Each structure stands twice: as structure tokens, then as C-alpha cells.
Amino acid sequence: MKILVSDDIAQEGIDILNQEYQVDVKTKLSEDELVEIIGSYDALVVRSATKVTAKIMENSNLKVIGRAGVGVDNIDLEAATKKGILVVNAPEGNTTAASEHTIALLMALARNIPEAVRSLKNKVWDRKRFMGIELNGKTLGVVGLGRIGREVAKKAIGLGMNILAYDPYIIKQQVENIDIKVVDLDSVLKEADFITFHVPLTKSTYHMVGEKEFSMMKDGVMLINCARGGIIDEEALYEALKSGKVAGCALDVFEKEPPLESPLLDLPNLIATPHLGASTQEAQVSVAVDVAKDVIRALKGEMVKNPVNMVHIRPEEYSEIRPFVDLAEKMGSFYTQLRNGRISEVEMIYTGKIERMDVKMITTAGIKGILSNILQTPANLVNAPFLARERGIKIIEKKINQEQDAPGVVTMKVTTDKGVGSVTGTVQANADERIVAVDEYKIDLIPRGNILLTFHRDRPGIVGKVGTLLGKNDINIAYMQLGRKSYRGEALMALGVDENLPDDILSEIRKIDGMENAVLIKF
Numbered sequence: 414m415k416i417l418v419s420d421d422i423a424q425e426g427i428d429i430l431n432q433e434y435q436v437d438v439k440t441k442l443s444e445d446e447l448v449e450i451i452g453s454y455d456a457l458v459v460r461s462a463t464k465v466t467a468k469i470m471e472n473s474n475l476k477v478i479g480r481a482g483v484g485v486d487n488i489d490l491e492a493a494t495k496k497g498i499l500v501v502n503a504p505e506g507n508t509t510a511a512s513e514h515t516i517a518l519l520m521a522l523a524r525n526i527p528e529a530v531r532s533l534k535n536k537v538w539d540r541k542r543f544m545g546i547e548l549n550g551k552t553l554g555v556v557g558l559g560r561i562g563r564e565v566a567k568k569a570i571g572l573g574m575n576i577l578a579y580d581p582y583i584i585k586q587q588v589e590n591i592d593i594k595v596v597d598l599d600s601v602l603k604e605a606d607f608i609t610f611h612v613p614l615t616k617s618t619y620h621m622v623g624e625k626e627f628s629m630m631k632d633g634v635m636l637i638n639c640a641r642g643g644i645i646d647e648e649a650l651y652e653a654l655k656s657g658k659v660a661g662c663a664l665d666v667f668e669k670e671p672p673l674e675s676p677l678l679d680l681p682n683l684i685a686t687p688h689l690g691a692s693t694q695e696a697q698v699s700v701a702v703d704v705a706k707d708v709i710r711a712l713k714g715e716m717v718k719n720p721v722n723m724v725h726i727r728p729e730e731y732s733e734i735r736p737f738v739d740l741a742e743k744m745g746s747f748y749t750q751l752r753n754g755r756i757s758e759v760e761m762i763y764t765g766k767i768e769r770m771d772v773k774m775i776t777t778a779g780i781k782g783i784l785s786n787i788l789q790t791p792a793n794l795v796n797a798p799f800l801a802r803e804r805g806i807k808i809i810e811k812k813i814n815q816e817q818d819a820p821g822v823v824t825m826k827v828t829t830d831k832g833v834g835s836v837t838g839t840v841q842a843n844a845d846e847r848i849v850a851v852d853e854y855k856i857d858l859i860p861r862g863n864i865l866l867t868f869h870r871d872r873p874g875i876v877g878k879v880g881t882l883l884g885k886n887d888i889n890i891a892y893m894q895l896g897r898k899s900y901r902g903e904a905l906m907a908l909g910v911d912e913n914l915p916d917d918i919l920s921e922i923r924k925i926d927g928m929e930n931a932v933l934i935k936f
């Protein structure tokens with residue numbers, strides 16, 4: 414396996430990658446240069462400089478893209494997901510660095526530090542021009558109250574500031590005990606003396622601050638953007654700074670980086686740093702190590718810690734969930750080997766002890782198993798939900814509450830244009846997977862090796878005929894199971910066979926009088 418690192422990451426991360434796989438570090442590549450070489454790599458590690466476009470991913474064999482940092486707006490996530498490329502990031506390592514940089518910019522703004530430094534270095538001793546304002550007692554608006562937003566708020570509280578925050582996706586009670594008042598965006602805009610942004614760049618945050626929002630702010634407000642360029646409309650910001658509506662703004666990030674052509678840089682009340690939020694030695698080591706470990710986990714097929722485009726399971730739950738993930742994938746594969754028809758709906762029903770857990774990954778594995786037999790595109794835990802949606806398959810998850818210690822049971826109910834069928838499985842002690850029902854037939858199958866399933870009439874002679882036919886062709890039967898709906902009614906037989914069953918023998922089995930269907934399932 415080969416890994417390409419296309420932005421500067423700390424050596425500590427490269428060393429970890431190098432212990433397991435071959436690593437090439439090639440930075441400042443153009444899109445075309447990347448397209449040309451990417452085919453020979455299994456993993457790509459980036460920071461924010463490399464734009465990982467659909468074109469780069471298109472003909473790649475990438476299994477994972479690692480982002481040594483938080484923001485993944487430089488990676489085309491939709492294209493990655495469609496292609497089944499896992500994206501992982503390192504969201505924890507630079508929280509302190511980015512929040513400290515935000516506070517540094519806040520103070521620099523309030524006390525005119527950059528301009529004062531510049532003036533003095535030009536040998537001008539001007540104390541009057543650089544009169545500042547105090548932070549103590551002022552209101553700081555925090556837009557986006559995730560890891561960095563919260564850390565900034567805590568630090569600002571320490572400086573005597575009052576915090577008004579806007580984040581529609583958090584639970585208010587989580588933060589109100591640390592003296593943060595959660596309000597709507599309009600209130601932040603209207604009431605804050607300083608506003609700092611800590612949201613990711615998404616469709617909903619792109620230009621979330623423009624002309625209209627500036628008009629709502631206090632005259633003389635000061636802004637800090639240490640999150641992403643594009644959140645504040647730069648043209649509108651230019652006007653607001655020029656008019657003095659916004660007294661000062663500190664930007665660490667720009668819509669186009671580097672922003673060397675930006676007229677904003679000419680304004681005296683704009684201070685700027687070249688995307689330095691995460692640039693501390695500590696943060697860089699931390700994110701490089703974190704992402705390297707996750708990239709290795711991904712390449713080894715292990716559960717990663719920080720997936721961006723795949724369901725996430727907490728490590729403490731994963732060991733319990735894992736056998737069910739494997740089982741569900743086999744159930745899905747079992748189902749589509751057994752039946753055909755255009756699938757419109759898959760319902761995953763969970764009962765017993767599994768019902769209390771986060772089952773999203775089990776559902777996804779079931780879908781992966783289903784799709785693996787019907788699609789050319791390889792399905793995995795990243796792209797399975799996307800591929801299912803693309804084919805118009807509705808996925809339903811249902812949990813049925815049972816007594817606490819009942820064994821975990823998963824039923825996959827599949828609706829096709831030919832009807833509804835189901836398969837049920839469970840995991841016994843020692844991660845022993847079992848398929849325990851097919852439609853209404855109760856069975857007890859280990860989903861392993863070759864299994865011959867026959868649907869036939871429950872009448873004397875049929876089982877014997879199948880056995881004789883297999884014996885005549887030197888095919889050994891490992892085990893046998895029988896189930897029936899009623900005496901002499903419809904019946905099911907499952908035979909574990911040690912050898913492969915050629916198509917001509919399967920056809921002969923299908924011709925046995927009373928036989929409705931016979932299918933070979935392979936695991």
C-alpha cells in the first residue's frame with residue numbers, strides 16, 4: 414500500500430505512516446499533476462491547501478483521504494462518498510491553537526496592535542492614534558458553538574466578557590452552565606460588540622454574513638473570522654469596513670487563499686494572518702499523529718476514530734456491534750443471492766439487547782451486503798447508503814423494545830416488485846453468527862461456505878433424491894436443516910456442502926418432482 418502526503422504535515426505523522434506503508438511527500442502539486450500520479454496511491458493525506466476534487470478521485474484507487482485538521486471543505490465529500498472513499502479528519506488536535514489565535518486576534522483588534530507595531534517600526538511614536546477599547550464587560554457574539562467556539566467563549570469569559578452565542582444544532586443546556594447565553598442569530602448580530610465565527614463552511618454558512626447582516630450590527634462592531642473564508646461576504650465586508658460600520662475586522666481565512674489580490678488587505682482597519690489558526694507546533698504534531706493513525710486503521714480495515722462520511726460508532730460500543738455488522742452484511746448478501754426483483758424498501762428491525770445500541774452501522778452493513786450482489790460498483794460502508802438512495806431504495810430502521818437481556822436479533826425485511834421477504838439473524842456467544850429464519854421458516858444456519866437452499870413440498874422422497882444426486886457427484890454434505898410451514902405443505906431445506914455445486918447439478922435438483930426452487934448461496 415502507498416500513501417501520498419500532498420501538504421506539509423508534521424514529521425511525527427509521517428513517521429507513523431512510514432512504519433506501516435510506503436509514504437511519498439509531494440507538496441504544491443497542481444490538480445493535473447495530482448490526477449496523473451494519484452492512481453498508484455491507496456491513501457492521500459492533506460491539510461487545507463490541496464483541493465481534492467472529483468477529477469482527482471475519479472480514476473484513483475484511493476481507499477481513504479486523511480485531513481490533518483478539522484475543515485474538510487477542500488475535499489469534494491460527495492464525490493468521495495459516491496466512490497466509496499472514506500474521509501477522516503483530526504478534529505481535536507487544533508482546538509486550542511485555533512481558539513488561542515482567535516483570542517490573539519480579538520486583542521490585537523481591540524488594541525490596534527498590528528498598526529501600532531507598524532507605525533513604531535516606521536519610527537513614529539504615536540500614542541493617541543492607537544487608543545484602544547477594553548474587552549472586559551463587552552459582549553462577544555460567538556457564531557458556531559462547537560469545539561473551537563466553546564473554547565473561545567470560555568477564554569473570553571476569563572477576560573470578563575459576556576457571551577451571546579448562536580448555534581442551532583447544540584443543546585442549550587450543555588453550555589448554559591458555563592455562562593454562555595444561547596440566542597438566535599439576529600440577537601447576536603444586534604447586541605454584540607465583537608462577533609467571532611466558528612462554523613464550518615457549508616452551503617448554509619456560505620455568505621451567512623452580508624450586507625443585510627452588517628446593517629443589523631452595532632455601529633463600530635468588530636469581527637473575527639478564524640473559521641473559513643466564504644462565511645463573510647468579502648465584498649460587503651469591504652464596504653462595511655470602509656464606511657466604518659464595522660470598526661475593525663481580523664481575518665485568518667479568505668475565500669480565495671492566498672488572497673494577495675484582495676482589496677481588503679489595503680484597508681487599515683483590517684488585520685490579517687495567513688491561515689495560522691492551526692499553526693502551532695503542538696497542534697500540528699497532534700493532528701498529524703491523529704490522522705496518520707486513522708489512515709492506517711482505514712487501510713487495515715479497522716474502525717476509524719474520526720470518519721467524516723461514514724457512520725461513527727464509539728469504540729466502547731464497537732466491540733459489541735461488530736459481530737452484528739458482519740452478520741448484517743452476510744444477511745444482505747444471503748438475501749440477494751436467494752431472491753431477485755427490484756428492491757424498493759429495506760427495513761431493518763432490531764430486538765433484544767442490540768436494540769439499545771447505535772445500530773446505524775449494522776443497517777449500513779446490511780445494505781452493503783444487499784448491494785454487493787446487484788451492483789457493479791463495489792459497495793462499502795461509505796457509499797452503501799448513497800448507492801441505495803440512488804437506486805430509490807428506502808431504508809427503514811425499527812427498534813422493538815424487549816426484555817433487557819433478550820439476545821440481539823436482526824430481521825431484514827426486503828420489499829421488491831415481486832413481493833416481501835425476510836431473513837433473520839442473531840449472534841450467539843463467541844460472536845457466533847446464525848441465520849435463524851428465512852421468511853416464516855425457522856432454521857439455524859452458520860453463514861459460512863456453500864449452502865444449498867431448496868424450497869419444495871414436504872413429502873417423502875425429495876430430501877433423499879437431493880442427497881443421492883449430490884452423492885453421485887461426489888459432493889459432501891456437511892450438515893442439513895429442514896423447516897416447513899405445515900405438514901406436507903411448503904418446506905425449506907438447507908444443506909451445507911463442502912464442495913462447489915456446478916450449475917448443471919443445480920438444474921437437475923430443480924427438476925426433481927415437488928421441487929419449487931433451489932439456490933446455492935456462497936459466503
Ligand SMILES: NC(=O)C1=CN([C@@H]2O[C@H](COP(=O)(O)OP(=O)(O)OC[C@H]3O[C@@H](n4cnc5c(N)ncnc54)[C@H](O)[C@@H]3O)[C@@H](O)[C@H]2O)C=CC1
Binds near residue numbers: 507561562692
Ligand atoms: N483558521 C484555522 O486554521 C482553523 C479553522 N478551523 C475552522 O473552524 C471550524 C470549526 O471548527 P470546530 O469548532 O472544531 O468544529 P465543530 O464541528 O466542533 O463546530 C462547528 C459548530 O458549528 C455549528 N454550525 C454548523 N452550521 C451552523 C450554522 N449554519 N449556524 C450556526 N452554527 C452552525 C455546529 O453545530 C458546530 O457546533 C472548522 O470547520 C474549520 O473550518 C478549524 C481549525 C483551524
Ligand SMILES: O=C(O)C(=O)COP(=O)(O)O
Binds near residue numbers: 460482483
Ligand atoms: O483544521 C482546519 O480546519 C484548518 O483550517 C487548519 O488548516 P491548515 O491545516 O492549517 O491548512
